Amino acid sequence: MSLAKHEEVAHICDVAGCSSEAERSFNIKQVSKSSLELKDDSIRQVHLCKNHYKKFKKETSNDRSLDQVY
Ligand SMILES: [Zn+2]
Numbered sequence: 001m002s003l004a005k006h007e008e009v010a011h012i013c014d015v016a017g018c019s020s021e022a023e024r025s026f027n028i029k030q031v032s033k034s035s036l037e038l039k040d041d042s043i044r045q046v047h048l049c050k051n052h053y054k055k056f057k058k059e060t061s062n063d064r065s066l067d068q069v070y
Pocket of ligand 1: 015
């Protein structure tokens with residue numbers, strides 16, 4: 001049994017207020033470290049559009065440098 005949706009259906013960005021087409025998806029644990037607000041935070045896989053992916057990447061790489069500083 002498969003509940004998978006058709007592959008060709010484009011995902012929409014899961015960030016609140018955004019309706020752009022998603023480019024990539026991430027685990028909710030990764031995305032919750034950033035300041036991005038999601039439409040639904042009970043999902044496991046978060047889809048991000050190009051812009052929010054950039055924002056997410058920027059914020060999470062900042063996190064990593066904070067870890068190194070102590
Ligand atoms: Zn977006």
